[in-house]
Amino acid sequence: MTQDSVLGSQHFPDWSQIDDVLLDMDGTLLDRHFDNFFFEEELPRRYAVLHSLSFDEARDRLMTMYRSVEGELAWTDLNYWTRRVGIDVVAMHKELNHMIGFLPGAEDFLLSLRRYGKRVTIITNAHSTGVSVKVAKTGLDQYVDRIVDAFEVGYLKMRPEYWPNCQRLLGFDPARSFFMDDDEGCLIAAQAFGVAHLVHSARSSSQLPPVPLPQFLSITGFAPLLNGRLPG
Numbered sequence: 001m002t003q004d005s006v007l008g009s010q011h012f013p014d015w016s017q018i019d020d021v022l023l024d025m026d027g028t029l030l031d032r033h034f035d036n037f038f039f040e041e042e043l044p045r046r047y048a049v050l051h052s053l054s055f056d057e058a059r060d061r062l063m064t065m066y067r068s069v070e071g072e073l074a075w076t077d078l079n080y081w082t083r084r085v086g087i088d089v090v091a092m093h094k095e096l097n098h099m100i101g102f103l104p105g106a107e108d109f110l111l112s113l114r115r116y117g118k119r120v121t122i123i124t125n126a127h128s129t130g131v132s133v134k135v136a137k138t139g140l141d142q143y144v145d146r147i148v149d150a151f152e153v154g155y156l157k158m159r160p161e162y163w164p165n166c167q168r169l170l171g172f173d174p175a176r177s178f179f180m181d182d183d184e185g186c187l188i189a190a191q192a193f194g195v196a197h198l199v200h201s202a203r204s205s206s207q208l209p210p211v212p213l214p215q216f217l218s219i220t221g222f223a224p225l226l227n228g229r230l231p232g
């Protein structure tokens with residue numbers, strides 16, 4: 001067992017100063033081991049069989065394809081990948097859904113936020129098709145007020161255009177909002193927009209060591225967040 005810990009500490013959140021809690025899905029609430037395995041191992045394996053390639057060749061080709069649309073909506077669009085790769089990745093998501101699950105402590109954290117009376121919104125770069133498969137497996141939607149996928153906003157979270165559009169959609173006050181994500185670019189874009197309370201999820205996958213970011217409050221597990229000041 002690993003202790004939840006603070007790796008790049010600045011300060012704990014003061015929950016009395018926060019109305020809106022914005023949470024990333026994959027790598028923050030859900031174990032990104034599923035996504036890593038899916039795109040870096042299982043899809044290359046099937047692509048290799050389809051095109052009579054070695055695993056390494058297949059993976060290199062897919063990685064080049066992923067990079068070609070990185071930061072664009074197509075990057076997370078499962079229908080796009082089904083067409084481009086020629087393999088039904090939506091069906092594969094359903095087939096492998098036994099690997100989808102919460103990161104340790106995520107459900108307790110969500111229940112605590114509800115007790116604190118916060119409005120909790122999942123803001124994800126994922127495509128609605130992927131969100132549906134994950135919600136069906138985990139019941140994630142029952143813990144939060146709303147799930148907003150990037151296609152509703154029109155941009156991915158690491159793009160500066162995302163934040164004013166998301167703010168218009170949800171009506172949050174950046175100065176009284178909390179945002180947690182495992183992706184550095186998404187946190188930097190949120191910071192530039194003025195989101196006041198930022199937290200980095202340093203252990204995005206249960207199968208990988210934590211990767212802390214020094215410039216943010218960077219944590220493994222949720223316990224450090226619940227040690228912050230509670231609403232009075």
Ligand SMILES: [Mg+2]
Pocket residue numbers: 024025026027028181182183
């Ligand atoms: Mg993430």
